[in-house]
Amino acid sequence: GAVVSQHPSRVICKSGTSVKIECRSLDFQATTMFWYRQFPKQSLMLMATSNEGSKATYEQGVEKDKFLINHASLTLSTLTVTSAHPEDSSFYICSARLAAGTDTQYFGPGTRLTVL
Amino acid sequence: GESVGLHLPTLSVQEGDNSIINCAYSNSASDYFIWYKQESGKGPQFIIDIRSNMDKRQGQRVTVLLNKTVKHLSLQIAATQPGDSAVYFCAENTNQAGTALIFGKGTTLSVSS
Numbered sequence: 001g002a003v004v005s006q007h008p009s010r011v012i013c014k015s016g017t018s019v020k021i022e023c024r025s026l027d028f029q030a031t032t033m034f035w036y037r038q039f040p041k042q043s044l045m046l047m048a049t050s051n052e053g054s055k056a057t058y059e060q061g062v063e064k065d066k067f068l069i070n071h072a073s074l075t076l077s078t079l080t081v082t083s084a085h086p087e088d089s090s091f092y093i094c095s096a097r098l099a100a101g102t103d104t105q106y107f108g109p110g111t112r113l114t115v116l
Numbered sequence: 117g118e119s120v121g122l123h124l125p126t127l128s129v130q131e132g133d134n135s136i137i138n139c140a141y142s143n144s145a146s147d148y149f150i151w152y153k154q155e156s157g158k159g160p161q162f163i164i165d166i167r168s169n170m171d172k173r174q175g176q177r178v179t180v181l182l183n184k185t186v187k188h189l190s191l192q193i194a195a196t197q198p199g200d201s202a203v204y205f206c207a208e209n210t211n212q213a214g215t216a217l218i219f220g221k222g223t224t225l226s227v228s229s
Binding site for chain 2: 004093095105107108109
């Protein structure tokens with residue numbers, strides 16, 4: 001099956017710093033990638049849709065200037081949490097759509113962000 | 117807000133029993149549904165999917181049932197094993213290009229030996 005990786009798997013940072021999370025499709029090209037956030041005991045909440053070569057589409061309530069998304073290639077999307085605060089501590093998960101016009105999505109293993 | 121929800125937040129079963137996890141959805145335009153399993157600290161793992169032109173689909177030890185009349189989705193796990201213990205999410209998609217999945221709240225399945 002298709003594999004999606006995320007790096008790092010967990011990160012601890014100080015409040016006010018920025019953190020970059022990478023999402024890679026290892027054996028397929030993904031024109032669309034999605035970023036989700038999951039708080040403890042809760043479901044996955046969509047943050048943004050990332051399309052290769054264009055600006056990301058953010059969900060209502062998600063600050064685009066705080067959560068910077070770059071999808072520079074068909075195998076890599078990055079999420080940068082800028083000026084992180086303790087309330088940004090969460091589990092960030094990306095998914096990649098196998099091909100345009102298909103429904104199949106593959107999820108990464110997630111990145112645990114802890115902001116002190 | 118979320119258009120997909122679950123009837124029960126937790127389900128406890130004995131090893132060997134059959135498990136049924138339910139999900140209700142409200143978006144009548146959704147035509148593709150997926151069940152995911154998520155273990156603690158990991159990303160969602162695909163279990164089985166179904167399209168709206170079907171009402172039943174079977175996999176290995178799992179069956180998904182779709183009732184479009186009442187907008188209800190269920191996941192049946194046969195001969196539940198301790199390794200099945202996890203949180204199960206249903207998700208829906210409207211089959212539009214670029215549309216993300218909308219996840220339900222999740223049901224925690226606990227399997228005891």
